[in-house]
Amino acid sequence: METQASGQGPAGSPPQAASPPKKLPPYRQASRLTHPEDSVIKLGAHAIGGPEFVVMAGPCSVEADPQMLGTAWDVKMAGAHIIRGGAFKPRSSPYSFQGLAEEGLKMLAKARELTGLGIVTEVMDSSDVDLVESYADILQVGARNSQNFSLLKRLSRSRKPILLKRGLMNTVEEFLCSAEYLLAGGNESVILCERGIRTFETSTRNTLDLSSVLAIKERSHLPVIVDPSHASGKAHYVAPLSRAALAVGADGLMIEVHCAPELALCDGDESLTPDAFRTLMADLACLAPSFGRQISTLPDHGLKLADQGGK
Ligand code: PEP
Ligand code: MN
Numbered sequence: 001m002e003t004q005a006s007g008q009g010p011a012g013s014p015p016q017a018a019s020p021p022k023k024l025p026p027y028r029q030a031s032r033l034t035h036p037e038d039s040v041i042k043l044g045a046h047a048i049g050g051p052e053f054v055v056m057a058g059p060c061s062v063e064a065d066p067q068m069l070g071t072a073w074d075v076k077m078a079g080a081h082i083i084r085g086g087a088f089k090p091r092s093s094p095y096s097f098q099g100l101a102e103e104g105l106k107m108l109a110k111a112r113e114l115t116g117l118g119i120v121t122e123v124m125d126s127s128d129v130d131l132v133e134s135y136a137d138i139l140q141v142g143a144r145n146s147q148n149f150s151l152l153k154r155l156s157r158s159r160k161p162i163l164l165k166r167g168l169m170n171t172v173e174e175f176l177c178s179a180e181y182l183l184a185g186g187n188e189s190v191i192l193c194e195r196g197i198r199t200f201e202t203s204t205r206n207t208l209d210l211s212s213v214l215a216i217k218e219r220s221h222l223p224v225i226v227d228p229s230h231a232s233g234k235a236h237y238v239a240p241l242s243r244a245a246l247a248v249g250a251d252g253l254m255i256e257v258h259c260a261p262e263l264a265l266c267d268g269d270e271s272l273t274p275d276a277f278r279t280l281m282a283d284l285a286c287l288a289p290s291f292g293r294q295i296s297t298l299p300d301h302g303l304k305l306a307d308q309g310g311k
Contacts, residue, residue, distance in 0.1 A: 043138065108135060
């Protein structure tokens, strides 16, 4: 869609001036110029990018069966739609807990069986894509890999949806160019995640750029969710920032929840307790209609096996 048809006025009227051709941005398939309608990504029973406000929740890292299954059950009962948990962890220090790798993926698969909810988990390296893809319903690209172009090219050939986090130092245009790598290679199921950027401010772990939701939605048709946990680094900031994300027009949230945050091997300070998460979900469900959104019905409390594929 490089040019627009020149305006030929109705019969008898003077010819209209031709509108100048619209120059496509470097993220051409992600741009609204080539795809004016919002993209809606189907996630099992849920759809992200439409009227539904989708919440992904779970621990930062998969640590052990009781921790993962207990937290997964708690977030499901609170009304979460997707379970999160990292099995491959991008840690600043090589001495910090690095994740349980395939053992962790197996625990996530058990959490899916227990709850019936889909799972999102990070893949850090191209060589792990086949493995992670065989377990996950959504593959996460973390902030530190947001411009790992060889990983993005590999994931562009995946049939699973990709949750792409904004890089710590990336502009909105660079973020959309990263998404473009996925679209250009053939994967149209891309969900963007604003998770805060690095600024001079030190009172929060990162600076949550809520305006980016508006800037992205103006430029792109892709859905955007917000991660207030990594953005703030503080559990007591998570609920207010979540409400702000709903109000600004985000399509959902990713929230860290741990059954015992004080014992978490990673990011305990920003993790909500199951009780705090339940309160937040009830609050969001009340607020959502005021912003033209709905939060799908609370769970049926029945044990159901997932029918979403994967191991
Ligand atoms: C995460 O979601 O587990 C994570 C490490 O987040 P980020 O890549 O945004 O730092
Ligand atoms: Mn974390």
